[in-house]
Amino acid sequence: MFKKRLHIVIICVMLLTLTGCIQMKDFIYPSHTFSITLDTTEDLSKTQLKQACDVIENRIKILKIDGTASGKNQSIIVTIKGIDRSDELIEKLCRRGNICFIDENGNTILDNSSNDLIESAQIYYKPLDGKSNFSLEVHLCKKAAEEFGNFTEQNIGKHIGIIIDQEMYSYPLISEKIENGIFEMDNIKDEENALIIKYLFLSEYLPYEFSLRQ
Structure with a gap:
């Protein structure tokens, strides 16, 4: 009986650990997640705002960091996960790039x-x-x-x-x-x-x- 209980406990612990590992990917280093908001200086259509979001998301991809850019009410919300906020990174993401x-x-x-x-x-x-x-x-x-x-x-x-x-x-x-x-x-x-x-x-x-x- 003792051995059976021990096996059950070990299996439960393993399942909990595995579940924790799977869920961890959704909140890796939450304290290192930051967001910035970019406001337009002109009236943009939804298509134009989406175009700008695509450019910033492409920059995120090139930099090989985890993040998103989404448009809302003439603004772009950029969220970056897993690294600390830095002026250098923000400049790279927001520059005109001409x-x-x-x-x-x-x-x-x-x-x-x-x-x-x-x-x-x-x-x-x-x-x-x-x-x-x-x-x-x-x-x-x-x-x-x-x-x-x-x-x-x-x-x-x-x-x-x-x-x-x-x-x-x-x-x-x-x-x-x-x-x-x-x-x-x-x-x-x-x-x-x-x-x-x-x-x-x-x-x-x-x-x-x-x-x-x-």
Whole structure:
């Protein structure tokens, strides 16, 4: 009788433990969950608000964190689980993300205002003279690749600027036509900076202005 009761107790404990493990996924580190509210500065339709939510959710996915973005009454509620609130993370999620390529006269050649500019980006480690050196290979979308190829072919020997949120990130000299919309950004000093630039390229353009509710 004692052995039977012992077996029953052990089985019950195991079932309770298993149930607890299954339920834990729903409230991992509740104290590390935070939410922010972004208010629109213009009157947006439901479709436009959903479009903005999709951009922010894509950024959450790229950053490989657990979170959601949902629209309600001209606002976006962003909820992040499992990590502490930080100004750096909030800035990454809420930035406009405008990317443009300019010629030497400051004219825009291409931009990501319709989110059809960047297809993918990949980091490569390339040691140079015994020092750490990282390179970011960027692939443009098909239409952008054609326009980029035509521009580089006609402007060999001139510079092209890569601007992200009004900050110049690169100003290389065009030495040849860039085929297939694939180009590299070299001499990135460390992996952290390479990851930041990769994120900037992939995070899409947030087409509407929002303010962070305090």
